Amino acid sequence: MRRFARSTEMTLLAICVVFFVFLVIASKGDLVSANSLRVLLQFLAVPVLIGLAQMVVLAVGQLNLAVGAIGGFASAAMGVLMADHGVPVPLALLIGFLLAAAAGLVNGVLVVLTRINGFIVTLATMTVLLGVQYRLVGTRTVDAYPQGLKDFGSFALFGVLPLIFIVALIVAGALSVLLRRTVPGRQLLASGGNPIAARLSGISNDRSVIIAHTLSGAVLGVAAILTVASSPGVNKSIGGDWLLPSFAAPIIGGALLTGGSVVVLGTVLAAFIVRFVDTARAEFSLEPSWVNFVVGAVVLGSVVLGQVRTRRQQRRTVVKAPDATVAGGVS
Numbered sequence: 320m321r322r323f324a325r326s327t328e329m330t331l332l333a334i335c336v337v338f339f340v341f342l343v344i345a346s347k348g349d350l351v352s353a354n355s356l357r358v359l360l361q362f363l364a365v366p367v368l369i370g371l372a373q374m375v376v377l378a379v380g381q382l383n384l385a386v387g388a389i390g391g392f393a394s395a396a397m398g399v400l401m402a403d404h405g406v407p408v409p410l411a412l413l414i415g416f417l418l419a420a421a422a423g424l425v426n427g428v429l430v431v432l433t434r435i436n437g438f439i440v441t442l443a444t445m446t447v448l449l450g451v452q453y454r455l456v457g458t459r460t461v462d463a464y465p466q467g468l469k470d471f472g473s474f475a476l477f478g479v480l481p482l483i484f485i486v487a488l489i490v491a492g493a494l495s496v497l498l499r500r501t502v503p504g505r506q507l508l509a510s511g512g513n514p515i516a517a518r519l520s521g522i523s524n525d526r527s528v529i530i531a532h533t534l535s536g537a538v539l540g541v542a543a544i545l546t547v548a549s550s551p552g553v554n555k556s557i558g559g560d561w562l563l564p565s566f567a568a569p570i571i572g573g574a575l576l577t578g579g580s581v582v583v584l585g586t587v588l589a590a591f592i593v594r595f596v597d598t599a600r601a602e603f604s605l606e607p608s609w610v611n612f613v614v615g616a617v618v619l620g621s622v623v624l625g626q627v628r629t630r631r632q633q634r635r636t637v638v639k640a641p642d643a644t645v646a647g648g649v650s
Contacts, residue, residue: 331588331601338461338595345602357475359589361549363594364487368542369561370586371494372535377569378498379524380578382436385426386565387521390538391558393419393543395455396555401464407467414545416540421538427529437532453555462552472548483545488587490541494534495583507531517589533558541575567593567614570621592617 343350350356369386376383394571397415400406424443425587475481486571498504507515511526518524548554572585573591597610 360484364483366590367487369565372538373565374569375534385441385445386562387558388445389422392448392452394557395452398461419540420537424533427532431525460552460554498581503514528533
């Protein structure tokens with residue numbers, strides 16, 4: 320508890336509480352109505368998942384620019400399968416999920432085989448998948464899929480807690496357990512934190528990179544399912560605005576660009592903060608561009624602070640090392 324009280328997660332939690340209270344006061348209590356809370360949480364499900372998808376790749380020191388393209392491609396595939404080909408809902412959703420996971424796997428394999436930075440590889444696959452998405456749906460909006468799926472996307476327990484938000488939290492919990500409590504997860508973090516030490520310990524860094532990208536694709540597959548379920552239709556714009564939020568949530572949450580860190584709770588809390596910024600924008604009738612400006616500024620500040628923190632830790636390590644050597648010689 321003492322460690323948590325001094326952690327980034329605690330700071331983010333405090334910011335969330337203060338921000339929420341401010342918005343409740345600004346909205347004269349409307350934000351705490353059942354409908355407002357339901358809408359707030361419903362539009363949080365996908366941002367949480369895309370943040371987690373980026374966080375997994377950041378954990379191995381990689382970047383995934385194809386986050387939106389993978390999610391949009393999978394969403395378009397699900398919609399087309401159901402609307403144009405009459406594929407049953409469960410099968411269509413499963414196929415879309417597997418396609419997203421396969422896209423992530425391809426990203427990981429390409430990074431390993433070509434030894435090209437993931438930034439370049441995912442930029443290339445993003446372009447390809449955007450073309451495929453446009454090929455699938457063109458300029459139309461696909462919405463002729465069963466009403467039962469749309470009912471799932473709009474259902475809320477007690478009229479307040481959306482089912483899709485619960486699914487996002489379940490995925491977050493499962494991902495946290497996988498990365499922190501399982502051997503592959505710990506090996507993935509070891510590869511991200513110190514690839515040389517991991518290799519000397521017998522850990523395959525290549526396998527960790529492939530696992531990270533595949534996990535990222537799988538999480539995006541779930542995000543695609545929730546998007547199809549909660550959206551009025553699927554078109555070529557799905558996923559087009561996912562890239563900035565995917566980086567914002569984990570970076571604000573405390574993830575390191577150099578890898579080796581997992582901040583599941585921080586990512587979820589940061590997604591709340593980004594959503595609160597958007598809510599404040601709507602409350603005060605500000606231009607939508609203000610959201611991107613504020614989020615971008617916060618992300619930049621988080622990166623700078625992270626770099627400063629890393630350099631301080633390195634300096635402390637360098638200073639302590641000679642002291643330890645002298646003490647050993649005296650003894």
